[in-house]
Amino acid sequence: MLHTAGGLVGGDRLSITANLDTGSRALLTSVAAQKIYGSIGRCREAPAGRWAQQHLQFNLAEGSDLEWLPQELVLYADGLFEQHCQVELAAGASFLGCDVVRLGRTAAGEGLGSGRWRSALEIRRRQNGASDWVLADRTELADGGLAGEHGLAGAPVYGSLVWAAPEPLAPGALAALLAECRQDRAGLEGEMACGALEPGLVARYRGPSSQAARYWFTRIWARIRQVRGLATPELPRVWPFQERPLG
Template identity: 35%
Template sequence: MNYPTLTHPTTLTQATTTGWHGSLQLEFARDPRGTHLTRSFVQAPLKVQRPFYPEGDEVCHLVTLHTAGGVVGGDRLSLDVTLHPQAHTLITTAAAGKVYRSNGQTAQQTVQIRVAESACLEWLPQETIVFDGAQYQQDVRIDLAENALWLGWELTRLGRTARGEQFLSGMWRSRTQVWQNDQPIWIDPQRVEGGSEMLTSLHGLAGCPVIGSFAVVGRSLSPEIVEKARSLWQPGTGAINRASSPLPTPHSPLPQIGVTRLTSGMLCRYRGHSTLEARRWFTQVWHLVRSELLNRPGCNPRVW
């Protein structure tokens, strides 16, 4: 099948003087053959790979990529995703995202998602590495119709800790809001300032460079599913990861997690030292939710 794609390349002059102004617009529809990408508009440096179907035609897997390798101050990225009724799509990224040290300007990413009635979007990007000195702001809005479902996670590492780098300056901001039937059902603003007390306070990040959130929003979940999600966490692995952390401190706690039942879903939080550890737990919870809500086993994207 041919998938229509409109490409408006950004010139090198524009990219180097005012930052990349990348755009990605995607639409998915369901027909008797399954879910298909029916419209794709891309503007560099954002691109998409050809859809693939490891689970059969009902679920469309799509991988997005940033061809410039990362964002810098002044970059503005816009993603717009629409799922029509009963469509089911899984979107991930080809590699970890990178936010480089700022030149004084803020890098911005805006994501607008619309999920129509009885449709489901699994939004599972790989982690984002925020360099020391980066200035980054992300705004995500998800609009759900009746009986629509959104499963999404966000994993962030503050500083290139593998190289001994800490997040001593800069700013990371992320705001996610989910609306259903024109009513807000979950709003999650987050802000971390480089070098602030919040990074080391026990009431903040407590020296943990990795934070993560995984939300399932759009349908009510039973208390039993919430308890199962908690039980999937294996705290014993945290001690190993902490001991091998490039920046261990005597006051750094073991990784911590939390699971909260929302009015229309569930929220999982992670605070620790390892994106691998966080994603391992998030993936297990994701498999659980898939089985319980979608009657479908887990199917990890091939790029992970």
């Protein structure tokens, strides 16, 4: 997916909708990292800043498969960004999504300042005439959450990966998948953890390196493909500095 601007500024709003038909499969990614510029204190009319917002709506029909794997987001000092992602799954549909965000241009000695990053992920599955929650995940990174041990503990990079599996895995298969994903942390800097989702898994990263987060999530992506009996992922040519081969 292409974005023609050099980045988002306060007040910008993006909306992305994908409707997958029965049995269809898609990989959606971005051609480059997304930049969010600072808005706090930049405008006399809105000294508190304006939010840049992104709304994602993914509707997956029965047996369809969506992999939403954008490149990382870079939130500049005093930037405000809010994302709301809604995923509607039919029976047998699979959703794999991830986010990697760098808070401040740390290579230039810049932190997030008074900026703020918010994310709301909602996944529901429709089956047997009902709509049931798979996951409701809300995160906000700012202020004390950047330094606190229950937040980022001073790390500038946060990552989250979620897989809503098309059907529950056998307990032994799920345990083996989680063990392999944890082994895949080897050689990567930062703190990484993963656990079971009913059905599927959730993985989190915090640390100094967006590349390490991307490497780990890509390894997990390959593991999930393997468990599902699918082909090994072919890395998009627009992704920079990726492991070849995977792992």
